[in-house]
Amino acid sequence: MAYEELTSAPPDMSKSQRAYHWIKERIAGQDFTPGYRLVLRSIAKELDMSVVPVREAIRQLEAEGLVTFERNVGAQVSMVDDTRYRASMQALSILESAATALAARRLTAADLRHAREVNARMIESLSDFDPSAFTRLNQEFHAALYQKCTNARVLELVESEWARLAHLRESTFSFVPGRARQSVQEHEHIVRLIESGAPLGEIEEAARRHRSATLDAYLIHEHPDETPGLSAL
Amino acid sequence: MAYEELTSAPPDMSKSQRAYHWIKERIAGQDFTPGYRLVLRSIAKELDMSVVPVREAIRQLEAEGLVTFERNVGAQVSMVDDTRYRASMQALSILESAATALAARRLTAADLRHAREVNARMIESLSDFDPSAFTRLNQEFHAALYQKCTNARVLELVESEWARLAHLRESTFSFVPGRARQSVQEHEHIVRLIESGAPLGEIEEAARRHRSATLDAYLIHEHPDETPGLSAL
DNA sequence: GTCGTCGCGATGATATACGATATGAAATAT
DNA sequence: ATATTTCATATCGTATATCATCGCGACGAC
Incomplete structure (x- = not known):
């Protein structure tokens, strides 16, 4: 050791x-x-x-x-069988999107600039074929959006769920071709919504769809045999 | 002891x-x-x-x-100051509404009948001025709706949040005049939505609004000085 | 050759013992 | 009279020791 x-x-x-x-x-x-x-x-x-x-x-x-x-x-x-992984991902999706919506009104121009900058570096990490950096930046981006959540308890839950998924952070994006690039675009979309003062419900929905899409991409790639849309909601 | x-x-x-x-x-x-x-x-x-x-x-x-x-x-x-109480309530609202939506498609006619029966007993408990029974039945009603949630992790989170709020279960309804009756009506509305196969998003929203309304009623009653709508989302 | 049983080693579970720390009350100095 | 120090006690923190249980391999019976 x-x-x-x-x-x-x-x-x-x-x-x-x-x-x-x-x-x-x-x-x-x-x-x-x-x-x-x-x-x-x-x-x-x-x-x-x-x-x-x-x-x-x-x-x-x-x-x-x-x-x-x-x-x-x-x-x-903990062993994470696929069922648990999906369940945790969906829980994270629910909680994080809510947290993001609850934080939206508190984000300053500087916060949004920071988020965009991180997102830009994600694009770079793609050209560099550096999935590990991509994953790290991805987390940083999301954290930037939900960090200022007005509800401390929800924030705790989000972070605890993140920790639970930590051991397999690496695996998701790198496996699904094209998903990473799409993800970056969705990020920009969410930032725009927040910036434009969109209704919280809309922000929440976009954030949740973003995570669901990631999970779906993973599922379709790993388990093409199953019916998709499991991440419904 | x-x-x-x-x-x-x-x-x-x-x-x-x-x-x-x-x-x-x-x-x-x-x-x-x-x-x-x-x-x-x-x-x-x-x-x-x-x-x-x-x-x-x-x-x-x-x-x-x-x-x-x-x-x-x-x-x-744990001491539960008001801030934490609200935060936990909101977290519960987010999680439970999602759980309810995730369970909706699995509920059988018998399940719905059971839920309605519990709701009917809630009305009785109102005429009997038995707030303790009302509270217990309220939990039973909600549990009946989310119990069959397809996502085990979300279910865990819901129940953990319930436990966290357990010590002050009693206090909410009895304090706010009229809220209890309104609550029962909202219950019926949610059951109808599930029954009619409404879109999951709609069910989730209704469930969340129901909890938010309860929290708002509490807030307005206990803290009339503050701006309402804190439970926004 | 296969199955069952016995026993041993590894590891967890619990008890007991002792040292460390905080809290509050009494004593003392100013 | 008030502030500060001291000290006693309650309680926690950790170490060590013992007991219980599990898993696995050896041995023997069929």
Whole structure:
């Protein structure tokens, strides 16, 4: 295991919280991939603490859905079968579009400029064949739009859902030819709607359609046999 | 503390899970009201176990937002200030309306009949001046509509948000004169929409408007000074 | 050769013990 | 009289130790 103290230290952090963040980062960073077994004693040893704080950390992660715990067997990074992936995506779609609408009226000209700039860099990342950058920028773009959501709880839910999908962020766009470019156009469309002061309902609908289209593209590409339109709504 | 073994026992349940459910029920049942301090030792003693499982349980509840933990101080049932209450209500509104739409096509004639029956009992509870029954039936009605939601994740989120609001279930309807009756009518309207195979978008919108109206009624009644329409969307 | 059983090692689950920290009340100084 | 310090107590945080359970492989019976 290469890096160690990257998480460095808010020195006043309980061990259980340190464990929590450490594991979470490892999952997000794909060091621990779905199915990876989290062994209490090993992690405790690695972090130089006892097993109790580690247990707590893992329980928290379980409550967030990143980790699955089976009694007397142990914990592992959540497997994401296709059904769950779709479900989570749709939940994210519902929540994020609402958050975007709730944030729309608060976005300043500067915010919109920033969003457009990110979107422009997404186009560059396409020419550079850099899917990883594309994914990162995509998240940044969306965050820019929903960040100022007036409803703190909805914001929390959106971010928690994002975290849950983190391990497979990479996979979506790169697989579906043409979808990325279309996505960038839809982004511009949403920005225009916000800019023009369109009704919130319209903004929400556009944001949701955008996510649904992504999911549909994925589904059609991965499961051409199934009836499409699963992401209806 | 009066009752004890109501939770009775799936006898094969880990102590930490037992603690988890026990505390959760107490919160839902208003034995532990917001602000109540959860003392590890006391709970452990009460449940005849050590503090470790109790800690774990409380951490889980914290992750769900029912409990707040402060380091070296302890845990207490989450305070719900007004801002949070509204935020959670709105989140519920967004999620539940989506869940209802996602369930609509799966509801059978029997399901709809059941929903109507519950709604009828709500009217009775009004003549009986039984707000507690009204509240319970209200939840039952809504559950009947969203229960068959095709998206398991969205269903989870809805129920988690419900739990989070559980401690103040009682308070909403009884306070706002006339709202209850109007609510029952809106219920009937939603059932009709589902029955007639209306577009999902329309069903979702109706369900959301229904919840928003409830929240608005509450806000106007409790905070007549503020600008209404906060629940916009 | 296959199936079942027994036992051992790995790992989780829980208990107990001790140290750390916060909170509030009493004591003291100004 | 008030502010500040001290100290006692309640409570949490973590480590260590023990018990329970699971999974797997060896062995033996059929």
